[in-house]
Amino acid sequence: TPQEGLEFFATKTFVDAVVLDYRMPEMDGDEVAAYMKRIKPEIVIVMFSGDVVASTQDHPSIDAFMIKGESPSRLLGALDRLLGIPESNSSGAAS
Numbered sequence: 001t002p003q004e005g006l007e008f009f010a011t012k013t014f015v016d017a018v019v020l021d022y023r024m025p026e027m028d029g030d031e032v033a034a035y036m037k038r039i040k041p042e043i044v045i046v047m048f049s050g051d052v053v054a055s056t057q058d059h060p061s062i063d064a065f066m067i068k069g070e071s072p073s074r075l076l077g078a079l080d081r082l083l084g085i086p087e088s089n090s091s092g093a094a095s
Contacts, residue, residue: 002027009036015043017079022049033061044082046075 002024009015018036022029033045045061050068059065064078080087 002032017044020047022047030059037061046078
């Protein structure tokens with residue numbers, strides 16, 4: 001749930017990025033992202049939506065939007081770019 005995610009986020013120091021769904025029970029992704037940015041402004045937040053493509057200008061707490069159903073490599077590429085990880089060092093596999 002959004003509340004469980006927020007509790008986890010608030011208690012962990014090792015979180016560098018968060019991937020959220022826009023539509024969630026109890027609150028939407030914008031509300032969750034805004035709360036997270038207040039706690040840790042440097043956090044990278046990528047939001048998924050099955051609706052129309054939105055812009056980060058419309059949602060200032062979000063660093064990137066993705067449409068549900070896009071390939072995992074697109075998500076990994078977006079996270080690499082936002083976290084400043086060189087493309088050649090990212091294979092998408094754990095090392």
